[in-house]
Amino acid sequence: xxxxxxxxxxxxxxxxxxxxxxxxxxxxxxxxxxxxxxxxxxxxxxxxxxxxxxxxxxxxxxxxxxxxxxxxxxxxxxxxxxxxxxxxxxxxxxxxxxxxxxxxxxxxxxxxxxxxxxxxxxxxxxxxxxxxxxxxxxxxxxxxxxxxxxxxxxxxxxxxxxxxxxxxxxxxxxxxxxxxxxxxxxxxxxxxxxxxxxxxxxxxxxxxxxxxxxxxxxxxxxxxxxxxxxxxxxxxxxxxxxxxxxxxxxxxxxxxxxxxxxxxxxxxxxxxxxxxxxxxxxxxxxxxxxxxxxxx
Numbered sequence: 404x405x406x407x408x409x410x411x412x413x414x415x416x417x418x419x420x421x422x423x424x425x426x427x428x429x430x431x432x433x434x435x436x437x438x439x440x441x442x443x444x445x446x447x448x449x450x451x452x453x454x455x456x457x458x459x460x461x462x463x464x465x466x467x468x469x470x471x472x473x474x475x476x477x478x479x480x481x482x483x484x485x486x487x488x489x490x491x492x493x494x495x496x497x498x499x500x501x502x503x504x505x506x507x508x509x510x511x512x513x514x515x516x517x518x519x520x521x522x523x524x525x526x527x528x529x530x531x532x533x534x535x536x537x538x539x540x541x542x543x544x545x546x547x548x549x550x551x552x553x554x555x556x557x558x559x560x561x562x563x564x565x566x567x568x569x570x571x572x573x574x575x576x577x578x579x580x581x582x583x584x585x586x587x588x589x590x591x592x593x594x595x596x597x598x599x600x601x602x603x604x605x606x607x608x609x610x611x612x613x614x615x616x617x618x619x620x621x622x623x624x625x626x627x628x629x630x631x632x633x634x635x636x637x638x639x640x641x642x643x644x645x646x647x648x649x650x651x652x653x654x655x656x657x658x659x660x661x662x663x664x665x666x667x668x669x670x671x672x673x674x675x676x677x678x679x680x681x682x683x684x685x686x687x688x689x690x691x692x693x694x695x696x697x698x699x
Contacts, residue, residue, distance in 0.1 A: 412517070412520050413491065413520065414517055414519040414520050414539075414540060416539075417517055417538070417539060417596060420540075420594070420595045421491045424491060424495070424595060425492040425493060425494050425495075427653070429494045431644035431645055433469075434644065435637075436469065438638075438641040439641065440468075441630060442630045442688075443533060443534070445628075446562055446625055446692065447472060447533055449625070450562055451560075454560045454694055456476055456479050456484070456528065456529035456531075456558075457484075458479075458481055458483070459481060459483035460480045460484050460529055461480075461485045461486075461487075461527045461528050461529070462476040462477075462480060462484070462485070462486040462527060462528070462531060463486075463487045463489065463527045463552050464486060464489065464531045465489055465518050465530065465531070465535045466489070466490055466491075466518075466535015466538075467488030467489060467495070467496075467499060467535070468490060468495050468499070469498050469499050470495075470499030470502060470503055470511070472488075472533050473486045473487070473488030473511055473513070474502075474508055474511060476529070476531060477510045477511045481510075482509070485510050485512075486510065486511045486512075487511070487512050487513070488511065488512070488514075489513070489514050489516045489521070490513075490535070491517045491518075492515070496514065518539070518549055519544055520548070521548050521552075522548070522551070523548070523551060523552035525555075525557075526552075527552050527554065527557060528554055529553075529558050529560065530549050530550075530552060530553055530561075531559075533561070533562045534563060534564070536549075537563055537564065537597065537598065537599050537601045538595050538596040538597060538598070538599075539597070540596055540597065542597075542601070542611045543614045543615050544615075545615075546615035549615075550616050550617055553697040555697060555699050556698075556699040557696070558694070558695075558696055558697075559612070559693070559694070559697070560693065560694055562691070563602045563603075563608065564600050564602070564603055564688075564689075564690055565603045565624065565690060565691055569603070569689040570629070570687065570688040570689050571687045572629045572631060572688045573646050575686070576648040577648045577651065579648065579666070579669050579670050580647075580651050581651070582669065583666050583669070584652065584655050584659055586651060586654060587654055587656075590654040590656065594650065595650075599646075605622050605691070608622060608691060608693065609622060612693075612695050617695035617698075618696055619694070619696045621694040622692075622693055623692040624690075624692075625689065625690050625691070626687065626688070627687075627689070627690070628686075628687065629685065629686050629687065630683060630684075631674065631677065631684040632684045633682070633683050634684070635674060635682070638674055638677075639671055639674070643663065643670070648666075648670075652666065
């Protein structure tokens with residue numbers, strides 16, 4: 404299968420984040436996919452159950468990753484509907500296409516696109532994103548572009564992290580890593596732009612959507628148990644792969660790699676309090692379930 408072509412350009416301010424998500428972060432996410440995706444299944448299902456797309460509707464899924472949510476949307480709208488999954492990473496989109504083809508899902512398509520520069524036709528009834536809207540260098544134009552993909556009165560539904568300190572699974576992991584490392588002033592590693600918690604402040608999240616032209620913006624807090632790993636080894640490996648603690652190690656380059664074994668040991672000690680009777684490691688996390696509408 405040929406690599407997917409990109410629809411439109413990457414915004415200059417997003418180039419570093421796109422490069423990170425198409426290389427090291429893609430590889431780490433894929434290796435720990437069952438943890439990272441599975442941990443969000445509960446809140447994703449809740450949002451789609453409470454605020455589903457219309458039967459027979461057209462959906463756009465922004466930052467779709469491997470396309471699990473796109474396939475869920477396709478099932479919800481039924482054979483008379485359609486779901487388009489978009490992501491800035493060609494490698495994610497290539498996997499999403501392969502998996503949809505393997506499952507024989509006919510009412511989905513996938514494209515590589517940076518939502519900040521995309522120019523979609525206003526043909527969609529429903530826009531969705533699970534953790535896909537936090538990384539734009541210019542979030543207002545990006546959300547305005549997503550709104551431009553909606554029909555008048557179309558719905559936006561998304562999941563995004565609340566503030567980092569409101570998710571102990573991320574905040575406490577980072578604090579453990581900070582016992583060994585500090586953030587270097589200069590580094591060669593690519594970062595993921597503004598980062599996963601850029602919409603954690605409710606005024607920021609709401610303000611971006613309203614500035615982009617959305618109305619009837621609602622933010623619903625949802626605290627939940629986050630499965631860090633089915634055992635301690637998986638938990639430590641996952642948290643050393645993705646998240647603020649993992650990024651701190653990565654930005655420190657060779658020095659961070661040298662300290663990785665002792666950081667892993669310290670994390671295992673910290674996660675011991677999170678271990679359950681079956682051996683799984685479960686922390687607490689918190690997201691916004693967001694609803695908004697394109698004006699009629």
